[in-house]
Amino acid sequence: MAKQLTTTSYAVLAQVAVPHPWSTYELVQQRVRYFRYVWPRAESAIYREVKRLAAMGLLDGRKEHVGKRARTVYSITEKGREALREWLATPVSPFAMDFEAMIRVFVAPIGTKEQITSTLNQVRDDAREMLRFGGEVKQEFLEGIAVTQDQAYIRALAVDFFISLLNTVEAWTERTLAEIESWDDLSPDGKNERALEKFRELPVPTPESVERTPVAPRTQLRRRRLDGRV
Amino acid sequence: MAKQLTTTSYAVLAQVAVPHPWSTYELVQQRVRYFRYVWPRAESAIYREVKRLAAMGLLDGRKEHVGKRARTVYSITEKGREALREWLATPVSPFAMDFEAMIRVFVAPIGTKEQITSTLNQVRDDAREMLRFGGEVKQEFLEGIAVTQDQAYIRALAVDFFISLLNTVEAWTERTLAEIESWDDLSPDGKNERALEKFRELPVPTPESVERTPVAPRTQLRRRRLDGRV
DNA sequence: GGACACATGTAACGGGTTACATGATTTC
DNA sequence: GAAATCATGTAACCCGTTACATGTGTCC
Numbered sequence: 158m159a160k161q162l163t164t165t166s167y168a169v170l171a172q173v174a175v176p177h178p179w180s181t182y183e184l185v186q187q188r189v190r191y192f193r194y195v196w197p198r199a200e201s202a203i204y205r206e207v208k209r210l211a212a213m214g215l216l217d218g219r220k221e222h223v224g225k226r227a228r229t230v231y232s233i234t235e236k237g238r239e240a241l242r243e244w245l246a247t248p249v250s251p252f253a254m255d256f257e258a259m260i261r262v263f264v265a266p267i268g269t270k271e272q273i274t275s276t277l278n279q280v281r282d283d284a285r286e287m288l289r290f291g292g293e294v295k296q297e298f299l300e301g302i303a304v305t306q307d308q309a310y311i312r313a314l315a316v317d318f319f320i321s322l323l324n325t326v327e328a329w330t331e332r333t334l335a336e337i338e339s340w341d342d343l344s345p346d347g348k349n350e351r352a353l354e355k356f357r358e359l360p361v362p363t364p365e366s367v368e369r370t371p372v373a374p375r376t377q378l379r380r381r382r383l384d385g386r387v
Numbered sequence: 388m389a390k391q392l393t394t395t396s397y398a399v400l401a402q403v404a405v406p407h408p409w410s411t412y413e414l415v416q417q418r419v420r421y422f423r424y425v426w427p428r429a430e431s432a433i434y435r436e437v438k439r440l441a442a443m444g445l446l447d448g449r450k451e452h453v454g455k456r457a458r459t460v461y462s463i464t465e466k467g468r469e470a471l472r473e474w475l476a477t478p479v480s481p482f483a484m485d486f487e488a489m490i491r492v493f494v495a496p497i498g499t500k501e502q503i504t505s506t507l508n509q510v511r512d513d514a515r516e517m518l519r520f521g522g523e524v525k526q527e528f529l530e531g532i533a534v535t536q537d538q539a540y541i542r543a544l545a546v547d548f549f550i551s552l553l554n555t556v557e558a559w560t561e562r563t564l565a566e567i568e569s570w571d572d573l574s575p576d577g578k579n580e581r582a583l584e585k586f587r588e589l590p591v592p593t594p595e596s597v598e599r600t601p602v603a604p605r606t607q608l609r610r611r612r613l614d615g616r617v
Numbered sequence: 618g619g620a621c622a623c624a625t626g627t628a629a630c631g632g633g634t635t636a637c638a639t640g641a642t643t644t645c
Numbered sequence: 646g647a648a649a650t651c652a653t654g655t656a657a658c659c660c661g662t663t664a665c666a667t668g669t670g671t672c673c
Contacts, residue, residue: 163631163632164485164487164490165632165633167490168490171490171493171494174494174497180652180653181652181653181654182651182652182653182654183652185653186652191493192489192490192493194484195484195485195486195487195489195490196485196486196487196489196490197483197485198632198633198634199632199633199634199635200654201633201634201635201636201654201655201656202632202633202634204653204654204655205632205633205655223640223641223652223653224640224641225640225641226639226640226641226652226653227653227654228652228653228654229653229654238497241494241497241498242497242498244491245491245494245495245497245498245499245502245503245506246498246502248509249487249488249491249506249509249510250485250487250488251509251510251513252484252485252486252488252510252513252514252556253427253484253485253486254424254425254482254483254484254485254552255394255425255426255427255480255482255483255484256425256426256482256483256548257394257425257426257479257480258479258480258482259422259425259426259545259548260394260397260398260401260422260425260426261474261475261479262541262544262545263401263421263422263541263545264401264404264471264475265475265541266538266541267404267468267471267472267475268471268472268475268476269475272475272476273475276475276479279478279479279481280479280481280482283481283482284482288591289594291589291591292591292592292593292594293593293594295586295589295591295593296593296594298582298583298586299583299586299587299593306579307575307579308496308575309575309578309579309582309583309586310575310578310579310581310582311492311493311495311496312582313582313585313586314492314563314566315489315492315493316586316589317559317562317563317585317589318486318489318559318563320589320590320591321555321558321559321590322484322552322555322556322559324590324591325551325552325555326482326552328551329547329548329551329552332547333544333547333548336544345537345538345539345540348539348540349536349537349539349540351540352528352539352540352542352543353528353529353539355543355547356525356528356529356539356543356546357529359521359525359546359547359550360550360551360554361518361521361522361525361550361554362522363522363523363525363526363529364519364522364523364526393659393660395660395661410624410625411624411625411626412623412624412625412626413624415625428660428661428662429660429661429662429663430626431626431627431628431661431662431663431664432660432661432662434625434626434627435627435660435661453624453625453668453669453670454668454669454670455668456624456625456626456667456668456669457625457626458624458625458626459625459626
């Protein structure tokens with residue numbers, strides 16, 4: 158039995174809410190232009206989710222046939238739209254990221270300079286690839302051919318976020334690569350003095366004195382709601 | 388049976404690798420200064436992970452007693468260090484984020500202006516809270532009292548990333564709030580023209596013409612390795 | 618000496634993943 | 646007409662989660 162809707166549920170609902178005959182396959186394909194980058198999930202999760210939502214009456218699934226092969230095309234129901242509306246009134250989950258590369262940076266000194274450089278190069282390339290995609294989306298809107306062209310005023314906010322964030326990641330990767338290239342090795346020898354200078358220049362205010370302020374437990378931090386929703 | 392190590396395994400290994408008598412509790416507490424923000428996981432996952440790693444011989448667990456209550460203190464083994472070293476040679480997972488707020492921005496027009504404003508305010512406050520924490524860490528290093536003070540040259544890279552990213556998020560939130568405040572309502576009426584202007588100003592290059600370039604399947608994108616490791 | 622927070626976990630569910638399967642369409 | 650690719654899913658494992666449990670110092 159389906160208990161509660163998850164954020165993934167709402168992501169699917171939200172996408173189906175845009176007028177279009179959504180086959181699950183197309184839903185999955187187009188996700189890249191909707192929520193793949195802000196709510197990445199495996200394809201099979203989407204297939205399962207639409208079935209759940211249909212079973213709950215939030216989506217309306219229409220069986221079709223291509224040859225003797227079946228497929229389902231979904232549209233949102235009024236009940237589904239209402240669920241979205243109610244969701245908007247609940248607290249958001251905070252921004253969270255998975256950035257494996259940073260763990261590698263942390264342990265970099267037990268490996269080789271080439272390894273960490275390679276890791277950072279991968280991250281930079283990933284960022285560039287995503288930026289290239291962002292540029293494509295921008296161009297689509299400028300040409301007026303975007304699928305959600307009529308929602309340009311909303312999409313602009315999202316694309317702005319996406320591009321800003323990726324530019325930040327790319328810039329960090331580049332200055333970090335440059336910094337590491339300037340090192341002879343990965344040992345701390347003589348590097349910590351300069352590091353303090355770098356710390357001093359970081360664009361964030363410091364408290365007068367460091368007080369051991371306890372941090373909220375992680376559950377609180379990651380998801381604001383405690384009622385079982387993920 | 389433990390099959391493969393996950394990134395979470397390596398995150399725990401990496402933390403235990405810094406010389407310290409690590410009780411699981413302290414491991415969990417200190418995670419905020421290590422990998423909580425780049426690899427957020429529930430506390431119970433850490434408890435399970437140390438047991439796995441100990442069973443595999445990558446960690447050494449020493450039973451202690453406080454009153455009649457048992458606890459385990461861990462340290463890394465040479466085998467564990469070797470596992471970390473080997474991991475460094477494998478491909479990284481790309482940067483990924485969970486940003487629920489963006490889904491809400493997308494469906495904002497079906498809700499109220501107050502709802503989306505509230506959502507964005509929450510995101511901004513979260514970002515500020517994290518930045519405050521970043522400022523604290525910076526200050527610890529400047530005062531020379533950080534736990535990993537001798538690793539300042541590495542930690543500086545991480546804190547730089549953290550602060551840059553959060554500043555980007557905060558700045559986006561603020562300009563987006565300002566934009567939305569300037570609207571009378573959430574309807575598209577008369578907003579799309581201005582949106583195109585915003586698109587034009589986005590700091591990313593656009594391709595000559597938009598070609599329908601197929602995007603790599605999501606699995607590829609999120610995790611580079613296909614051998615079952617998460 | 619009761620309440621409350623800190624310390625140290627375990628249990629169990631389910632969401633997310635990888636792996637697989639098979640029909641339709643295009644390519645050459 | 647074989648091979649590759651696209652389209653449309655299902656199965657099953659396991660990581661990550663939430664919920665719970667219980668001992669131990671500390672406050673008043």
